[in-house]
Amino acid sequence: MYELGVVYRNIRRADSDLAAGLGAFGTATVHEAMGRTGLLKPYMRPIYAGAQASGTAVTVLLHPGDNWMLHVVAEQIRPGDIVVAAVTADCTDGYFGDLLATSFKARGARGLVIDAGVRDVRVLTEMKFPVWSKSICAKGTVKATLGSVNIPVVCAGALVTPGDVIVADDDGVVVVPATWAQKTLEAASAREANEGEKRAKLTAGVLGLDMYNMREPLQKAGLKYID
């Protein structure tokens, strides 16, 4: 299903302001704004608490136990990108460590999302280079087989097309197709409006039952209170 052995050099990236704007909302709001779709599987976890990133996707397809293409993708990174790495079969090996992070950072990458493992996490944490991965594992990889760069990939259950917006934080990773970025930003903004007001009410002890007018629909659905 994948085209192998190719590197697409020219991809159409989503607007960087849109990526930044979506990043400010965080994954929970953004994925709601897309109709509750676009999330990668929840096994994708940040390597340190508080990790946050948003940017445009450059993608790479890897083979199990082989990180050769991570060196190839490095050259395609532009400032503001997030590298999204998929693997052709389940693998927990540590594909990525501090040297590659140094290189990615120098190229302007904002982070890495990889459906496999990483290592040197103590150094990556000190460098504040955010990574979302399936595992942490010291096991290294070989450099023997060609994958591809900047083809559409399935990463942790989600389709990522080069140039899509990636938003990632403590709650996970969400992908926003480039063509959806503008309307998703608007939907997210609408969703967040009055959040402060709502929080103030709830802090004051107002119940969601009343604030969201749920009592009537609950009664209609048949909810019974028993004393």
Next chain:
Amino acid sequence: MYELGVVYRNIRRADSDLAAGLGAFGTATVHEAMGRTGLLKPYMRPIYAGAQASGTAVTVLLHPGDNWMLHVVAEQIRPGDIVVAAVTADCTDGYFGDLLATSFKARGARGLVIDAGVRDVRVLTEMKFPVWSKSICAKGTVKATLGSVNIPVVCAGALVTPGDVIVADDDGVVVVPATWAQKTLEAASAREANEGEKRAKLTAGVLGLDMYNMREPLQKAGLKYID
């Protein structure tokens, strides 16, 4: 097996002093004091290191991908309660975020134990609102189907009856039936007596083998030392 669509408003809560007393011992001691039963499955993890809570259970039964009843249970919370949320099928969605946490906190909840996922964990951590959950996931939920509030539920493999004492910390979550709280507290106290003395001896290099008089039973069991 579950009665659906009901909210029990009056439950008999365990004494709050008992809940506080048991909380002071922590989950490891409390579950030992109950004959090594009462623990929820170890996949239930706190969302931040150092989380600690004890209180009386108000329970809620949820459906997969539907958090409507969390708004219903909010109204039933009294100061000192911990909400225990079960789901009718496995689900990792993020049922609970910062707005609900604001509401629960305003009602006096001491924490949440949920056999599913939560989101906004960075904010929850800043709020110091402790949650024990199966997963962390940005995916939100709908509000469409009735569950129940304050019925007995099976949460992460343990039966929790409304009013039971919940003790939770870094090591997991334990449930103490309300009628067992007093004797469990006594058993826990007895267990902890001389802990300081034991720690001092072990620090000084005394072996558990000698302190607990294990050499004879080990020999009887047939242990052989080979030089």
Next chain:
Amino acid sequence: MYELGVVYRNIRRADSDLAAGLGAFGTATVHEAMGRTGLLKPYMRPIYAGAQASGTAVTVLLHPGDNWMLHVVAEQIRPGDIVVAAVTADCTDGYFGDLLATSFKARGARGLVIDAGVRDVRVLTEMKFPVWSKSICAKGTVKATLGSVNIPVVCAGALVTPGDVIVADDDGVVVVPATWAQKTLEAASAREANEGEKRAKLTAGVLGLDMYNMREPLQKAGLKYID
């Protein structure tokens, strides 16, 4: 497959300087220096971020839900040792807590590697006693069945012979057979040479593609660039 009910008191430990030297390189480098073997499964995780230890293995074989032999192994610990605990079947119980840690520490242990669960992790973290485990679980254990001490054991998928060098950090745990320690140290040293130089180049924006001369082999393998 295991000899049960025996304690070997005299084992040949790898040289402590070798253990220290290997520890300085970390798990990723050490396991690469052994041909990418020797790692325990990646489900073995430190109980706190930043945990690091190296030392010589004393081994213990446990039964599910039974930690009796941890008291037996305590007596065999010498300063600089790391206890490696295997279990005869999968188990997530909390075999080890703060009292045993106090005892192990008093005997000079540098840490614990256990293919099961531990508890009291908040206290263990405060004590800075590093543990790598499969789970964290409040559930305690009984003291009823004999295992063995200082026999070769399979721990998390790796064979550990008493006296082997153990290196453990945030990236996992690696075992180096005592007879391989010297040559592994040399291979690790060779591997790390010029690391600083490489990092400087990568920081300056040099690509791994060029630094490692990968362009030609990639082209030979058939990689195509598409504009």
Next chain:
Amino acid sequence: MYELGVVYRNIRRADSDLAAGLGAFGTATVHEAMGRTGLLKPYMRPIYAGAQASGTAVTVLLHPGDNWMLHVVAEQIRPGDIVVAAVTADCTDGYFGDLLATSFKARGARGLVIDAGVRDVRVLTEMKFPVWSKSICAKGTVKATLGSVNIPVVCAGALVTPGDVIVADDDGVVVVPATWAQKTLEAASAREANEGEKRAKLTAGVLGLDMYNMREPLQKAGLKYID
């Protein structure tokens, strides 16, 4: 949470006709008739294809790696019972083999539901003694620690009270509280009415869309057809 070391000899069993009647409907229909509750987790699988059983529950609580109480529960079996075995912690050991099956069968048991492992599955299959279990495993168990018989237990995520109706087949296992058995049977009957008629229509090519009048609600929900 569990009372340990007790055997309740007198339990109130659901009517055997109700158990037989519910068994005729199968797990899918029965659990629907209870509002889609009562199912054990789907990891519970029959040891051979086509296994089917229904009966009244006698329960037993076991400890990990210890099957002593299976001998105790054997004495409490009456013809038409199904033994439901829970364990106080996760365990995949083979608690049950052909000798115990011979004994259970001689006592009139219709099957076994166990949240752990079994062995001798080839012989059990030849004997046509149906078992639903979490695993198949040759590993045997000891006989050392007391559990209980005929107390309420949580088995594979469901609360089972002695005397409840158990229905099990290729699709899983469902528990019907004794007090719900009559109304569940009626609800199941109502559900199944016209099944033959429906099947005939669908075989003839009628669509569920039309047979269930779904076109209007789908349109209302906003479904769009695009040519």
Next chain:
Amino acid sequence: MYELGVVYRNIRRADSDLAAGLGAFGTATVHEAMGRTGLLKPYMRPIYAGAQASGTAVTVLLHPGDNWMLHVVAEQIRPGDIVVAAVTADCTDGYFGDLLATSFKARGARGLVIDAGVRDVRVLTEMKFPVWSKSICAKGTVKATLGSVNIPVVCAGALVTPGDVIVADDDGVVVVPATWAQKTLEAASAREANEGEKRAKLTAGVLGLDMYNMREPLQKAGLKYID
């Protein structure tokens, strides 16, 4: 990431002869012919041994615990199709049973591939309606939320576009993009040529080492034989 609430009625199906031709080779050969890509995750298993199917994909996107769209997709099935069902979050519920199978079969469906659970497997097996699923589970679903039909979906880690060829058997499920079907068929044919001859040689005791001329490359790679 998914367009919700739409049904595409006109899709471009791969040629049915190509689907039949690819089906004759089986999943192992077909996925090799595509460069070892295109496979769904190995947790997708047939509900009975010996299940085999090939055909053109009609796709459906479902929500967790909701099978409404399976009735919608039924209308879009043409003879020779295989329904491929994806879910927006992990779910093991039984979405599909004997009534839907009767309907799908009447429409000409060759099978179902679903990244969730099915039920009534005994009847499905008797009907010889092949299904590949993640789980078998009696738990039913509601009919409440719109998904989509015939949009590209990610199913068990693979991107499936409506009209693609699906090949499924005991070894798993593979998807062949419609535009790749012809060349994949040719590559598969080339791969299989001389299979009979090879099998005859191997049966006669010829080693793969000799038949594939591996001795020299193995020696070059450094393999050493020790007597």
Next chain:
Amino acid sequence: MYELGVVYRNIRRADSDLAAGLGAFGTATVHEAMGRTGLLKPYMRPIYAGAQASGTAVTVLLHPGDNWMLHVVAEQIRPGDIVVAAVTADCTDGYFGDLLATSFKARGARGLVIDAGVRDVRVLTEMKFPVWSKSICAKGTVKATLGSVNIPVVCAGALVTPGDVIVADDDGVVVVPATWAQKTLEAASAREANEGEKRAKLTAGVLGLDMYNMREPLQKAGLKYID
């Protein structure tokens, strides 16, 4: 930890009569006779019901996604051997199919035990070539990296030394060290004595409680019967 790139041609195989004798007892009895050790993890399952094999181990160490060494090990097979394949990291790929099975069978192999995946299971089943594996998966492998043949390996959690006896059936796989084979056979024989007599008693309704004289120890342990 593994010696790479070597093939040991001369190994000391356990006596073939011992292997046959142990095989007759089956895995459950054999592992009990070794003190309940020697079992591989229960995720190792036969590819068809009723599979049975016993023989002497020839071992092979593989890399993830690479089956080159399976061709190398084929040459080392002697009649009566079972190939035991370990992998240096978790992998579910299909390493082995019908051509290799044809070759192994021609060399006299009795079966394969592999801590990874296999494919062509329909044909393997027809050939009656028994395989115990972690997964079934169509995904093929490359032939690029050297492992080793006939070194001690850890397979599914158990240490297997070349020449050890392997016994495998529906209940799993057990390894008996060559030096333990004779005494294990004797212990197994002793264990099985009177089995027929026991079965007859149990069939007649005698309880294990009485046959094994458990009533007194149960009473001593404190078991209480409640009417």
